[in-house]
Amino acid sequence: xxxxxxxxxxxxxxxxxxxxxxxxxxxxxxxxxxxxxxxxxxxxxxxxxxxxxxxxxxxxxxxxxxxxxxxxxxxxxxxxxxxxxxxxxxxxxxxxxxxxxxxxxxxxxxxxxxxxxxxxxxxxxxxxxxxxxxxxxxxxxxxxxxxxxxxxxxxxxxxxxxxxxxxxxxxxxxxxxxxxxxxxxxxxxxxxxxxxxxxxxxxxxxxxxxxxxxxxxxxxxxxxxxxxxxxxxxxxxxxxxxxxxxxxxxxxxxxxxxxxxxxxxxxxxxxxxxxxxxxxxxxxxxxxxxxxxxxxxxxxxxxxxxxxxxxxxxxxxxxxxxxxxxxxxxxxxxxxxxxxxxxxxxxxxxxxxxxxxxxxxxxxxxxxxxxxxxxxxxxxxxxxxxxxxxxxxxxxxxxxxxxxxxxxxxxxxxxxxxxxxxxxxxxxxxxxxxxxxxxxxxxxxxxxxxxxxxxxxxxxxxxxxxxxxxxxxxxxxxxxxxxxxxxxxxxxxxxxxxxxxxxxxxxxxxxxxxxxxxxxxxxxxxxxxxxxxxxxxxxxxxxxxxxxxxxxxxxxxxxxxxxxxxxxxxxxx
Amino acid sequence: xxxxxxxxxxxxxxxxxxxxxxxxxxxxxxxxxxxxxxxxxxxxxxxxxxxxxxxxxxxxxxxxxxxxxxxxxxxxxxxxxxxxxxxxxxxxxxxxxxxxxxxxxxxxxxxxxx
Numbered sequence: 083x084x085x086x087x088x089x090x091x092x093x094x095x096x097x098x099x100x101x102x103x104x105x106x107x108x109x110x111x112x113x114x115x116x117x118x119x120x121x122x123x124x125x126x127x128x129x130x131x132x133x134x135x136x137x138x139x140x141x142x143x144x145x146x147x148x149x150x151x152x153x154x155x156x157x158x159x160x161x162x163x164x165x166x167x168x169x170x171x172x173x174x175x176x177x178x179x180x181x182x183x184x185x186x187x188x189x190x191x192x193x194x195x196x197x198x199x200x201x202x203x204x205x206x207x208x209x210x211x212x213x214x215x216x217x218x219x220x221x222x223x224x225x226x227x228x229x230x231x232x233x234x235x236x237x238x239x240x241x242x243x244x245x246x247x248x249x250x251x252x253x254x255x256x257x258x259x260x261x262x263x264x265x266x267x268x269x270x271x272x273x274x275x276x277x278x279x280x281x282x283x284x285x286x287x288x289x290x291x292x293x294x295x296x297x298x299x300x301x302x303x304x305x306x307x308x309x310x311x312x313x314x315x316x317x318x319x320x321x322x323x324x325x326x327x328x329x330x331x332x333x334x335x336x337x338x339x340x341x342x343x344x345x346x347x348x349x350x351x352x353x354x355x356x357x358x359x360x361x362x363x364x365x366x367x368x369x370x371x372x373x374x375x376x377x378x379x380x381x382x383x384x385x386x387x388x389x390x391x392x393x394x395x396x397x398x399x400x401x402x403x404x405x406x407x408x409x410x411x412x413x414x415x416x417x418x419x420x421x422x423x424x425x426x427x428x429x430x431x432x433x434x435x436x437x438x439x440x441x442x443x444x445x446x447x448x449x450x451x452x453x454x455x456x457x458x459x460x461x462x463x464x465x466x467x468x469x470x471x472x473x474x475x476x477x478x479x480x481x482x483x484x485x486x487x488x489x490x491x492x493x494x495x496x497x498x499x500x501x502x503x504x505x506x507x508x509x510x511x512x513x514x515x516x517x518x519x520x521x522x523x524x525x526x527x528x529x530x531x532x533x534x535x536x537x538x539x540x541x542x543x544x545x546x547x548x549x550x551x552x553x554x555x556x557x558x559x560x561x562x563x564x565x566x567x568x569x570x571x572x573x574x575x576x577x578x579x580x581x582x583x584x585x586x587x588x589x590x591x592x593x594x595x596x597x598x599x600x601x602x603x604x605x606x607x608x609x610x611x612x613x614x615x616x617x618x619x620x621x622x623x624x625x626x627x628x629x630x631x632x633x634x635x636x637x638x639x640x641x642x643x644x645x646x647x648x649x650x651x652x653x654x655x
Numbered sequence: 656x657x658x659x660x661x662x663x664x665x666x667x668x669x670x671x672x673x674x675x676x677x678x679x680x681x682x683x684x685x686x687x688x689x690x691x692x693x694x695x696x697x698x699x700x701x702x703x704x705x706x707x708x709x710x711x712x713x714x715x716x717x718x719x720x721x722x723x724x725x726x727x728x729x730x731x732x733x734x735x736x737x738x739x740x741x742x743x744x745x746x747x748x749x750x751x752x753x754x755x756x757x758x759x760x761x762x763x764x765x766x767x768x769x
């Protein structure tokens with residue numbers, strides 16, 4: 083090698099080293115010095131970190147034939163947005179877009195001419211064909227992007243059960259806020275698609291999960307026990323009753339007393355989860371059947387009677403002296419009409435005529451400890467465990483004191499407050515032969531990995547003997563067949579057990595109870611000796627009637643008739 | 656180090672035409688492969704967009720059908736059926752399981768309405 087070649091070799095080496103240094107310097111500049119700026123420019127490819135794109139599991143209704151219908155699903159569409167800094171002809175753009183979208187001209191022009199604004203949304207939930215047409219217009223600064231939203235095809239149907247979702251306060255992820263959306267949020271939530279708007283950027287948004295594996299969270303769909311036809315009819319019955327009696331609140335539950343599966347459950351006022359902008363107060367989003375407690379009144383009497391019979395304090399043929407009123411611990415307890423029934427009043431009349439003196443008498447005869455034991459064995463001292471969020475605990479602490487007046491008033495459903503679903507659960511004990519079930523609105527979870535988890539809460543008990551159950555059922559059937567006005571709810575070929583309740587409503591301002599406001603309740607189960615369903619209704623402060631037998635009999639009768647026909651329940655007598 | 660570089664230089668100089676041809680071929684191949692990859696990504700992205708639009712349309716249709724189905728379910732009520740002249744079935748007679756009669760045979764054992 084001569085000196086020239088040696089020189090050239092060294093020159094090449096020097097060039098290679100210099101190039102390496104330049105590359106290293108550039109790498110340092112790109113990654114370390116300006117890394118943040120480039121990352122910000124990349125992030126600018128996204129419209130904004132938003133929850134516009136999310137995925138979520140579906141909640142299904144289940145019809146009686148097993149057909150599953152989506153009650154809450156994710157719907158796909160497009161978001162139309164603009165970059166006002168790129169819009170050159172707002173008037174022309176409006177003219178073009180207004181043929182495809184309903185737009186307010188003044189608002190559009192105002193947004194399009196905002197100085198220094200890089201992003202304004204024009205329309206949401208746009209369908210694919212309209213989005214394609216908008217893209218075809220090729221308007222400068224106007225773009226479309228995929229969008230997903232939670233859709234509730236049934237509208238207001240089972241709104242309280244389904245609940246709603248909302249953006250998390252700390253991030254832009256969505257999460258369940260009420261109802262099943264909240265209770266099963268960990269199941270329904272799915273890893274986000276990513277907030278990217280640009281199609282190419284979206285390709286890379288999931289690379290990390292693809293290479294390193296996604297999150298370990300199992301997500302899936304929730305299948306409810308709610309039958310949409312029964313739910314719709316229940317809500318119709320509630321609407322009709324509400325329009326007649328104008329209560330502050332009304333609700334109903336249809337439950338299988340043998341398993342605790344709730345087939346329908348609704349309360350009014352209600353809301354449309356597809357349109358939360360129409361909700362005036364967030365209070366309407368809470369489910370009063372689960373989250374509120376009420377003094378239920380005389381529908382507690384069958385439970386008192388069952389306890390008294392089971393404990394041996396009285397027998398089905400026992401009698402007592404009904405004086406119309408009695409004084410317990412200085413407090414007067416009277417029958418609804420203040421009338422005495424005489425010294426040989428049979429047990430049946432306590433239920434048939436809803437006698438407070440009779441209920442108090444047999445409860446006191448049991449003794450405080452025994453009565454309390456049975457009261458709590460019905461599940462009335464604890465939450466029912468229903469798979470809905472924010473369940474209220476019953477208010478029955480006064481029973482632990484054991485004062486006679488508390489036992490006496492609890493015997494006819496005053497002085498203790500329970501949730502409607504807790505009351506339905508307790509009454510199911512009589513209907514199903516003495517067992518305490520766990521009410522539930524979900525029957526299975528279908529995970530995305532293909533596994534299926536059945537929801538089958540165990541039942542406790544029996545807390546009543548079969549003999550007691552039969553005796554109380556006989557009494558309640560007699561209530562339906564003989565005590566109710568002929569032709570109202572009795573059915574020749576179907577045995578039904580039922581009871582009404584009219585409870586005074588507590589006055590929170592002045593203490594005591596309102597003189598003219600009542601809570602009406604009604605429960606019934608059929609066929610009585612092998613029941614398929616227990617139906618429970620309540621309404622708070624109905625106007626124009628004092629007793630539940632006036633206001634809720636028709637509702638129960640309509641619901642029972644519907645269920646008998648819909649499920650083709652065979653007659654039993 | 657210098658000897659190694661010099662030997663390498665000599666070898667490369669002797670085979671410079673061959674090396675140039677190989678390098679140019681490799682560049683051409685990689686350019687074609689790159690172009691194919693870009694085309695593949697673009698076409699798949701376009702296809703993805705198309706499928707995404709179809710999914711959106713189907714999703715919207717399914718949601719609308721679900722809504723219609725639920726609305727129809729809610730509209731089939733005893734009152735609605737009554738408007739078509741239908742009435743709730745009446746139980747003509749009840750045969751208890753405990754007292755089947757020979758004349759009724761298997762029907763008696765069902766205990767259902769006639």
